[in-house]
Amino acid sequence: MIAVAERINGMFSDVKKAIINHDPRPIQELARRQSESGASYLDVNVGTAASDQLSVMKWLVEVTQEVTDTPLSIDSQKLEVVKAGLEAAKGACLINSCKGQPEELDKYIPLALEKNASLVCLTIDKQGIPQDIDKRVEIAASIVAKAAEYGLDPTRLLIDPILFPLNVDQKQPALMLEVFRQIKYISDPPPRIIVGLSNLSQGTKERSLVNRTFLAMALAAGLDAAVMDVLDENLMNVAICADMILNKQIYSDSFLKAARRAEIKA
Template sequence: MKDTRKFIAVGENIHCSRIYKVGGSFVKPCADGAYAIVYSADGQEQCVPIPQHILESEAWAKGKVKHAAVAMWQGFYGDEAAKHAGIAYLEHMARIQESCGASFLDVNVDEFSNDLDERVRLMQWVVGVLQNTSSIPLSIDSSDLNILQAGLEACDPSRGRPMVNSVSLERAAAIEIAHEKGAVVIAGATGESSMPQNVEERVQNLKLLVKKLHEAGFEDEEIYLDPLVFPASVDSNNGKMILEAIKILRQTYGEAIHFAPGLSNVSYGLPNRRLLNQVFTYLCVEQSCDGGIVDPRQINDDILNSLDTTTNAFQLAKAFLVGEDEYGMNYIRAVRKGKIQ
């Protein structure tokens, strides 16, 4: 890779929207026959029992379960054994991400329930759990300012400055909260009332937002730009637009400012997401992107530096991501024929 700076990974996994498939390797009956979230720790299989209300839910009937939400529910409401299992799972996710090079742990409880007071209490609780096991700062992620503030208030500043995910022209009120709590910020390219449709709108929205952040007292090194990654499955030019926006923004703001786009969004709805995410991150780093919201188990400095750019798999993924393979037909065909593993 051309850029030699450490990649700033914002670990994305402790998020109530994250889904496992029912009956897959991570959601299956444990020894007692009851369904659970299953994972390996210290060489042994561990289980987080799935509460009855989730087993009776519409999502479960459709074969989906939000695994982080299960762990949070059990840790927050379960009996003694279930509480221990839920907390152990959250701690495991934190330790794994930190050991793989995460610089921040993103935490989101928005989809836990519709009860705002409950989610405020839950965010404060989860922050405490994570800080008991991880030494890195947290990224507090919420669309609700009350939850955002509660999470920041629970953060221990001795671990490093927390992060706000995110501020934007649409969410300008979050700027003051972030500054008051001494947080760094992910600055999203959303406009005041709409999403950006092209490179120019992304760049213009971020220029206006960075101006507001400077006026509020933020320095460039406290700002992480997010030009907003949309799936390549929707438009095969979506990846190319992000690469162009990163290049322009780096030229505009110089070396001090950071980046933290949601890089894995590019692969949504596509086969072999890991490969697409890794190749896309590699291409972004070539344009001087120094960070992103990612799964650190799949994207970190060691993995990026070990990618073989000469392989057919890399080249097919790259062609799709830079808009040379319209609709990704060559890439998808290669996956289906087993030419990309």
């Protein structure tokens, strides 16, 4: 699976402090550790730490790239901040993220094509986040259609159907598995599916257990990617093991080690 590492985010207090103090070391330490833990992308999010989000995004991208070649996920709700991140980044990035309204897609899809980036699109429209399965799938389908119009390869399009905290709406995780299955029928090849996994366990005890149990279920239902805590070794073991059980990796007695070493070398 595609593991997007979540820790370089100004919402975390250690990162916020580093941003305020302009101290690259905690950021770089996180970049290194997350890369070594098998991150496919390092998410970079300015959070609420600074007023000048553009220059902070640029700085975060630069200091991260000083210590690792792991591709970056440029995470902001503001197009200008995303652009600043993409400008500073080397190599192909993930844009995280864009809302599902046509006028938003018209801005972000050409940007993704221009920058050779992959694009996360949320199933949000003018009415906000839909509560039911059908509406989410409907928005996903309109996103896929728009991407096809522009010629964005479906493997570079990641639909985020938006995972709520478990304790906000406990019916939702099971419904979400059905959303994953239906999104896979939209096109052939299908778009990829991504969620913010840690959202699910917000405010619960046993966060790691909740995350990894849902991850195994979600991967079986078609999930391809997650913004997640790659420093949680148990969680990463589940990701590797689920890929193996789903026959995406060939089994060997050392399959955990093999997957990690392949990641690091790749």
